[in-house]
Amino acid sequence: MAGQQHTPSRGDTSLERTLEKTEAVAADVQRASDNLAVVNTVLGQELPEEIQVGEVAQAIEHTSQLEEKLAKSAETLAEVNAALSEEIEKRLEITAQRDESQAEAKELKARIRSGAAD
Numbered sequence: 001m002a003g004q005q006h007t008p009s010r011g012d013t014s015l016e017r018t019l020e021k022t023e024a025v026a027a028d029v030q031r032a033s034d035n036l037a038v039v040n041t042v043l044g045q046e047l048p049e050e051i052q053v054g055e056v057a058q059a060i061e062h063t064s065q066l067e068e069k070l071a072k073s074a075e076t077l078a079e080v081n082a083a084l085s086e087e088i089e090k091r092l093e094i095t096a097q098r099d100e101s102q103a104e105a106k107e108l109k110a111r112i113r114s115g116a117a118d
Contacts, residue, residue, distance in 0.1 A: 015088050016088055018084070019084045019085055022080065022084065023081050026077035026078055033067055033073075036066055036067040040064050047060075
């Protein structure tokens, strides 16, 4: 319809670009957590118990803690992304409703004007 405003589609808004970036970061964090889990497992299984002392034991424990932190961060990012995605959908819906209302108002004004001219 002529004169109708453009309703942003998925991927048009800065919030959507932000969501795409945070989703990429979440995937990177998840991959890092997974890789660290593998490293931690290998260190724990491949090194004999007598070597897993002192600094080596601390390093193994530290990788385990880092793995947990990364996994938790990935989880939190996924939750934030879901909330952001929900907000984007709400805004798109509201924008579409606004645009529809504005088009209806414009049409009513045109009818009123054409009725007043008769």
